[in-house]
Amino acid sequence: MALLALDNVTKAFGGLVAVKELTFELDAGGIAAMIGPNGAGKSTVFNLITGIYAPSSGSIDFDGRSLRGLRTNRIAARGIARTFQNIRLFAFMSALDNVMTGRHARMGASMFDSLLHTPRQRAEERRVRERARELLKFVDLERAGASYARNLPYGSQRRLEIARALASDPKLLLLDEPAAGMNPREKDELIALIGRIRDSGVTVFLIEHDMNLVMNVSERVTVLDHGEKIAEGSPDAVRRDERVIEAYLGRADGAA
Amino acid sequence: MDVFFQQIVNGLSLGGIYALIALGYTMVYGIIELINFAHGDVYTLGTFFSLAILTGLGVSGEMHGLPLVGVVLVTLIAAMLLCGLTGVLIERLAYRRLRNAPRLAPLITAIGMSFILENVMQLWHGPSPISFPEVIPNPAWALGGVEVSAKQIAVIGLAIVMMAALQLFIYKTKMGKAMRATAQDRDAAQLMGIDINTTIAVTFLIGSALAGAAGFVSGVYYGTTWFFNGFEAGLKAFTAAVLGGIGNVAGAMLGGFLIGLIEAIATQYIPGGAQWTNVVVFSVLVLVLIFRPSGLLGESLPEKV
Amino acid sequence: MTRRHAALGFLGLALVVYPFVDRNNSHVDFLANAGAFILLALGLNIVVGFAGLLDLGYAAFFAIGSYSYAMLASQQFGIHVPFWLMLLIAPVVAALFGLLLGAPTLRLRGDYLAIVTLGFGEIVPQTFLNLSQYTNGPNGISSLDQPSLFGHAFGFSATPYYYVLLGLIALGILAARNLQNSRLGRAWMAIREDELAARHMGINTTATKLAAFALGASFSGLAGVVYAAKLDLVSPDEFGFNVSVLVLSMLVLGGMGNIWGVIVGSFVLSFINSFLLPQSTSLAHAAGFVNVDFTNYRFMLYGVILVTMMLFRPEGLIPSRQRAAEFHEAILDPALAAQEQSEYEGVAR
Structure with missing residues (x-):
């Protein structure tokens, strides 16, 4: 059974149709990518999945259950985590606190636990702090724990955002242009990191402009143009697809 | 029924004043997204300035004919100028530096400005209400069972003239266009x-x-004022601006008149009326903000992520 | 034990023995009143400093706490709930009102929330004023029950109240510190920094803000009980907008988000208000300037504090590290501020 299934999803803003009758499925356990020219509606798809927008029509199922009507925080608790195209860390919280905050949905401390620092709460805090340290190490940021997120170099901020997303033990990780603004060395590290995340059992779904990266890491590619799916398949098949070539070469802002 | 129509007339006159104040809230909010807390106090300052000018002109009672027109025009224009300059000064000294600060900062500053202005006025004329000379003769006419006074006509008339002039300014002049453009997108x-x-x-x-x-x-209109006048009037005018759709000039006028009407009618028809009017007006504010934050004439903005 | 702990211990000890050393009841009285405001400031700090929600009607919860005591522990209805029990009941009542106000309004963007809370802050005392059959209207309720401990009535000395407040403040500091370093505290910070991203962490932003409102209100309710009992009277004119702004000024002066900053800020303002201004007025009178009254400049003082601090030191005298960074980054870096602004607007959902 598919982990994520979009069935005939349409999203219109007033008269503008950003996503049109989109249907696709994502199986558990791999790395999939969605590509498309600027303005193709990729980010809108992420926003639909995470509940920022409600679909105008169609349905989205995750892990066998509908996401209809769920707020973003509930969807996150179901096991979908994400990063943002324009990094949205908690800028003036430490890297460690950022990751610990990412664990929020999996923590049990109530308001009274927080107020009274009950033994239960303290044990949980210790566990979560430990787990957050592990995650920082996982993304090669073990020494950045005390810095404000805002003071980290750009590439580190991208990785910190991934660590924060992973803190909730998601089933599905959505990466919104994770390589944007990275230099070639950082991109290589990112590719390795994405592979490690897949190996840890998390399904990865990414939006990317960088064709090289997409073709390198993903096992399956969906191509979007003007809000519609125009191709789908293995990277090689997609690369040869005529409609894809036309969509990219047919306009000035083509592939990066 | 006469009582009802009487309250309509009273409400419209109150509303004319609220509408004029609401315009300032809505224009400033439209352009820099700041609730200018001090605005209500600038309004009170307008009464204080007018009083000072009238005193300076040696006017203490009713006037007629040409001198009346002259005195009214001079006082009105001078009060407007002085208040306008006060507003510019406040923006320059207190708000401009904070234009890009976290949103809490200018809002807190505006509250501070409001307290400073109130205290200045309290030091100027003391903490008690002061009387304002009855410059305009105030005959009243009976229309059926409803009494309409000259003052009421003057208030409503002046409010409408000012609003028409403002609309012309905003839509017909280059500066008006610049204001609208800045409100839409400052960077662009x-x-x-x-x-x-x-x-x-x-x-x-x-x-x-x-x-x-x-x-x-x-x-x-009231023949009296005090340093704290602007607090309540300001809140009501802000409610009017929100009711009409904040940032929307026509909405502020509509909202102003509506709040005036709501207040007048609540005073008349709610048992123990007068003491509950504030509660009624604030409840309107809360309800509008919860159920229709874009107001009556405002458009809801599209979301962006 | 660190030096910090030692310093705190010493401060605590000094405060405990103070009434034995200084036998001037008016000094202890002043400290007790200042204590009530410190409690208020600690509570408002949870709302404004931790969660970043501007509450301009905070005095309403103070009023609710005070009136709860006045109605449930006096001849007014012949109900006599013990003072100590009221210390448990009133914060709950105030918190419930916090929920009542917060539930419909916390979805509003920051500045609208400020206005709605201001409106609420006006409605509450007005309601106590208007419902005169229950509250005696403008006269207020007087002759409240005197607290007693082990059969000893508090009497009209300020000292017992001083100790009650000292204890409550200590608990308040502990509670605020605990909250700050907890799941809830991180969620508040996250919401303040980026509400949309916070939602993606699984944070229920509405419930989290409500928690701030309710907890903040409960501090205020608690302060209300002690203040009412100490004053032996409540009346509707003690809880106006100026009280809300006074407490806000304490936060701004001391440093929003920093527990010690907030305490220092409220102590300094209380000191100026009840000591410096009246004292300097009497001095001026003694020196022959009979027409001056510095207490008339009180509101000017709050206004000047708010404006100058926001312009020149928005993080307060004793800043929280995080808040200082937020304010200065934003002021120095308009591009970042503009980005945050547009993101803030994008959050409206």
């Missing part, structure tokens, strides 16, 4: 060569001048 407006600082200053100038006009009118 700047790129188009619009001087943002001047445009914002002019917005404060006009908004505060209208509050000054409202201050004069309220002095004449």
Whole structure:
């Protein structure tokens, strides 16, 4: 059974149709990518999945259950985590606190636990702090724990955002242009990191402009143009697809 | 029924004053997204300035004919100018530096400005209500069972004239266009060569001048004022601006008149009326903000992520 | 034990023995009143400093706490709930009102929330004023029950109240510190920094803000009980907008988000208000300037504090590290501020 299934999803803003009758499925356990020219509606798809927008029509199922009507925080608790195209860390919280905050949905401390620092709460805090340290190490940021997120170099901020997303033990990780603004060395590290995340059992779904990266890491590619799916398949098949070539070469802002 | 129509007339006169104040809130919010807390106090300052000018002119009672017209015009224009300049000064000293600060900062500053102005006025005329000379003769006419006074006609008339002039300014002049552009998108407006600082200053100038006009009118209408007048009037006018759709000039006028009507009718028909009017008006504010935050005439903005 | 702990211990000890050393009841009285405001400031700090929600009607919860005591522990209805029990009941009542106000309004963007809370802050005392059959209207309720401990009535000395407040403040500091370093505290910070991203962490932003409102209100309710009992009277004019702004000024002066900053800020303002201004007025009178009254400049003082601090030191005298960074980054870096602004607007959902 598919982990994520979009069935005939349409999203219109007033008269503008950003996503049109989109249907696709994502199986558990791999790395999939969605590509498309600027303005193709990729980010809108992420926003639909995470509940920022409600679909105008169609349905989205995750892990066998509908996401209809769920707020973003509930969807996150179901096991979908994400990063943002324009990094949205908690800028003036430490890297460690950022990751610990990412664990929020999996923590049990109530308001009274927080107020009274009950033994239960303290044990949980210790566990979560430990787990957050592990995650920082996982993304090669073990020494950045005390810095404000805002003071980290750009590439580190991208990785910190991934660590924060992973803190909730998601089933599905959505990466919104994770390589944007990275230099070639950082991109290589990112590719390795994405592979490690897949190996840890998390399904990865990414939006990317960088064709090289997409073709390198993903096992399956969906191509979007003007809000519609125009191709789908293995990277090689997609690369040869005529409609894809036309969509990219047919306009000035083509592939990066 | 006569009682009802009487309250309509009373409500419209109150509403004219609220509408004039609401314009300043809505213009400033439209352009820099700041609830200018001090605006209500600029309105009271308008009454204080008017009083000072009348005293300076040696006017203490009713006037007639040409001298009346002259005195009214001089006082009105001077009060508007002085208030307008006060508004510009406040923007320059207190708000401009904080234009890009976290949103809490300018809001807190505006509350501080409001307290400073109130205290200045308290030191100026003391903590008790002061009387305002009855400059305008006030005959009343009976229309059926409803009594309409000259003052009421003057208040409503002046409010409508000011609003018409403002609409003309906003839609027919270059500066008006710059204001609208800046309100839409400050960065884009700047790129188009619009001087943002001047445009914002002019917005404060006009908004505060209208509050000054409202201050004069309220002095004449009520015959009394005190340093704390602007707090409540300001809140009601802000409610009017929100009700009409904040940032929307026509909405502020509509909202102003509606709040005036709501207040007058609540006073009449709710048992123990007068003491509950504030509660009623604030409840309107809360309900509008919860159920229709874009107000009656405002458009809801599309979301962006 | 660190030096910090030692310093705190010493401060605590000094405060405990103070009434034995200084036998001037008016000094202890002043400290007790200042204590009530410190409690208020600690509560408002949870709302404004931790969660970043501007509450301009905070005095309403103070009023609710005071009136709860006045109605449930006096001849007014012949109900006599013990003072100590009221210290448990009133914060709950105030918190419930916090929920009542917060539930419909916390979805509003920051500045609208400020206005709605201001409106609420006006409605509450007005309601106490208007419902005169229950509250005696403008006269207020007087002759409240005197607290007693082990059969000893508090009497009209300020000292017992001083100790009650000292204890409550200590608990308040502990509670605030605990909250700050907890799941809830991180969620508040996250919401303040980026509400949309916070939602993606699984944070229920509405419930989290409500928790701030309710907890903040409960501090205020608690302060209300002690203040009412100490004053032996409540009346509707003690809880106006100026009280809300006074407490806000304490936060701004001391440093929003920093527990010690907030305490220092409220102590300094209380000192100026009840000591410096009246004292300097009497001095001026003694020196022959009979027409001056510095207490008339009180509101000017709050206004000047708010404006100058926001312009020149928005993080307060004793800043929280995080808040200082937020304010200065934003002021120095308009591009970042503009980005945050547009993101903030994008959050409206």
